[in-house]
Amino acid sequence: MSVLDFSPARRTAQIEQLTRPSLSYWQDAWIRLRKNVRAIISLYIIILLGIFTALGPVLWQVDPALQDLNQVSQPPSLPKTAILVGQYEPWKGIVIEDFPPEAIEYLEMVDAPMGLRTSDHPTTQRVRLIWNPVHGASGYNIYRNQRYPEDFNDLGLPLGGTFAGNEVSYEDRLSLESRSYYYSVVPTDGFDEYESFSVVEIIPRTSITLDEARSRGLLPEGKTIGEEVSLKFHPFGTDYLGRDIMARLMEGARVSLFIGIFAPLFYVLFGVIYGGFAGYFGGQIDALLMRFADFVVALPFLLFMILFKIAFGIGPGESGIVPMLIALVLLSWPSTARLVRGQVLKIREQGYIDAARLLGGRHHYLVLRHIIPNTIGVILVTLTFAVPFAIFTEAFLSFIGMGVAPPHPSWGSMCNEGVKTMLSHPHELIFPAVFISITVLAFNLLGDGLTEALDSRMRARE
């Protein structure tokens, strides 16, 4: 062992020393919140949503009510072009003169038609099919399917037919879109089908008539029939009336976020005043006020939302943002009131309130200096969780047609419309649903983060 030094110690460090720097309540909470990755991401999402709602309509100047009939129920895509076509002109079709219209003899079996093709470029205006006549046929049936037919029973939509063996053409104008179609032609004996068919895949070109393009301002100088023009761009696609979903989402966001932010602001404020009053004065006033709050809590929420909404003069089919706001405030304040009352009752018992009172603090001083600052954390958390609640309520009511009514879009009413075409055009439901979900998610996660950030500090204080 080395030589030990037994002289008295020369100590410089203070024994009693506080090493942690002192932080204010909000500084500390902010530091905690910043460490919470999910809460911070949520905060950014909320800011982005705010920008989307406020600046979106400035940057994306598309009328949300404008119907683009060329693009109805379009899924999201890159900008599309269309070919310019003239006005629709009826087509006489093809009849082969030197071929018998009626089969000369009845046959058990006939061949499938050969040479099934289009007579010219297929467009969404019309698809013109022609084929070679089949020996023994007295007519043909035409089917359209969206996938390759697997067998005779899988030909798809029956479009129509011809009723002579020498009528070997068909024109399809039935709500065509720019996608793959599988046309099948089946020969008949005039009444019944033979079990033979031929199939052709056709992708019609998106088309627009010259007049329409001109009226929509899509026609640049010098373009004429057969040339391409760019169509209106719908990044999120269009709905069943051909309205731009992105523009509608922006307008809907204004409704949803308006209710989502203002309703909580009002009812939390009312709840704070009511609960604070009850808690601060206590006794009989408290008992009476809280009993009334209990009654209001017992009202079945959604039923009374609907009742109040119609009671405030809004019948079905009319838009009613303000009545919904009033109904939400009338029914939702008690939870905040209870919370704040509990908090105030707790604070009232604290020693520092007694101390302040002994030093001559007046009511308003106690309230402003001690009670409000110590409840503000709880109020903030309540407010954050109230936003998703209000957005949910608005969406729910709009979905059952009791909220914001058409033509005003809200995310909920867009879902309501989208759910009807869910099977064929899921994007009309998915986009508003995703916006509701992300907004609610972001506020929930931010609320969780705030609770943690403020709560642990409160615990450490006690």
Added chain:
Amino acid sequence: MIVYTLKRLLAGVITVWFIATATFIAMHQVPGDPLLNDKAVSAEIRKNLERRYGLDKPITHQYLIFLRNMLPPNPDFGISFTQQNRRVNDIIKDHFPVSAILGLLAIFFSAAGGVLFGALTAIYRNRLPDIVIMFLVILGISVPSFVFAALGQLLLVNVNSLMGYSLIPVAGWGSFTHMLMPSLVLGLGTMALLTRLMRTSMLDVVNEDYIKTARAKGLSPQRIFFKHQLRNAILPVITVLGPQIAVITTGGFIVELVFAIPGLGRYFVQAVQQLDYTVIMGTTVFYGAFLVFMVIVVDILYGFIDPRVRVQ
């Protein structure tokens, strides 16, 4: 315990009175004359209704008649305005059981799922099952119920077309298979909420001193889990079950609409759209009374599980 129950019941009756009054006031604020509104009402029914509700009398009188008609044991909610000669009582009697079964199944799914998944997340804390379940829980809380309903229906359509025949009906009502998807969809949001609550509750209980005592007693982990941890952790979950029943029953409107289920919720929405006053009032008061009753039932049930409430 008996005194406690009686007190709760009395408070419940007063609450129902409050609900009825609020309904009455709200309906009298609705603009328009309830009888002029609908042309389908014949003169005879009109006279009948006027006599029954005393619509020519002053409003205070009307209110008293309204209250008297509501009185048990034979509450009379009147006759529907739009469905001729159909009594509101009959509408409730015919369609409420459907809603009740749907709600009951949904409550069952959400409570069982919530407790199970909550316990699982607590056992596998911060490991893969916990992370996966909590991710789903956040989804469950953030996605509106009608989206779940739509997705559930979409799923059924795909399953059926995959199977080649109708394995589970996509909509409608009748057999048990009809009830499966709607009640599951209806219970999802509550299930997510209960899972979250159960998780925090479980983690709180794990840190309790009595769990340390149980371990010091030499009990097996399984016994500690079932006899000591689970029972205590379920308590806070039960307290929120009462209000959640309200959320689920009224949330049933959407599921009934999407899945075309002939429940009371769908009739209520329909009645509101047609401004069918008696149906709206009757259904609202009925739902209100039912929910108040359910909250009391849950409270009493809670008393049986938590000795601290039972003895006081």
Added chain:
Amino acid sequence: MSENILEVTDLSVEFTTYGGTVKAVRDVSFNVERGKTLAIVGESGCGKSVTVQSIMGLTPTPPGKITSGSAKLNGREILGLPTREANQFRGVEIGMIFQDPMTSLNPTMTIGDQIAETLMVHRGKSRRDAFNQAVELLARTHIPEATKRAKQYPFEFSGGMLQRAMIAQSLACGPAILIADEPTTALDVTIQAQILEIMLELQRTENMSIILITHDLAVVARIADNVAVMYAGEIIESGSVDDIFYQSAHPYTVGLRSAMPSNTGDRDKQLLPIAGSPPDLFSPPKGCGYYARCPYAMEACHESAPDPYTLTEGHIARCWLHHDDAPPTDVIHRVTR
């Protein structure tokens, strides 16, 4: 010399946290004699509870980790056993009671059922037999109306009654050792005396050993046979109760005694607090843990950890003041060689 029923040697326990690794217990050794009481004394956070919880296998792992040492119960190693094997001695050979009786019993089970549970699990008794025996156990801890009380829930008991029930529960299987982790801290002073009395009485009748963890020197003086003083995760002095009180050989023990009121001697004597706070166990000092607060600190204390010095048979102190070259002091009892 009487027989050692529990021998703990060189026990070290660490906790891994986000802030780093805490060396909560460092090279702790002590023996428990049959029928005797060992008191482990020290201020909050010095590692007393962690020491006994590690022996019982109650430290959560992770974050806790027993890094070295052994604990032999009747010659059998019990440290770090898997749960199934640990459950053969927990509640059977070693019983344990905790600081706060109000939270240490399951609120949703009757007192009787909780005591009976131990008997059902370890002794294979039927529920009825176990419950009857639980009533007897409650009666032995002087709970009045034990039959009625056994059917009640913890919230219907007062703190003192609950601690009695805890003792009854830990005695169910007739353990050789009772570990009492600050059993009286949460109780009123009058109740404290009753609980200690019950523990002493049961010790006499059952010939049971007690490990008493406390920061209350008055309690130690009252019931302990042997004392181990812990500071910053180490035992800095151990010996018989007389050694510790009358021949204190460590400045910390002296400090503790000065901070304790007494009913003898000078009535005007001021109680002296020990200035400062214990060292940060995230990075324990390389020298003596008490260096920063010690009034007799020397340069050597800062440089290297003190060796254990045996003063008399069984009286050991870790302090450089016992080194032959150290200057004499007026209060520390020195080795006379």
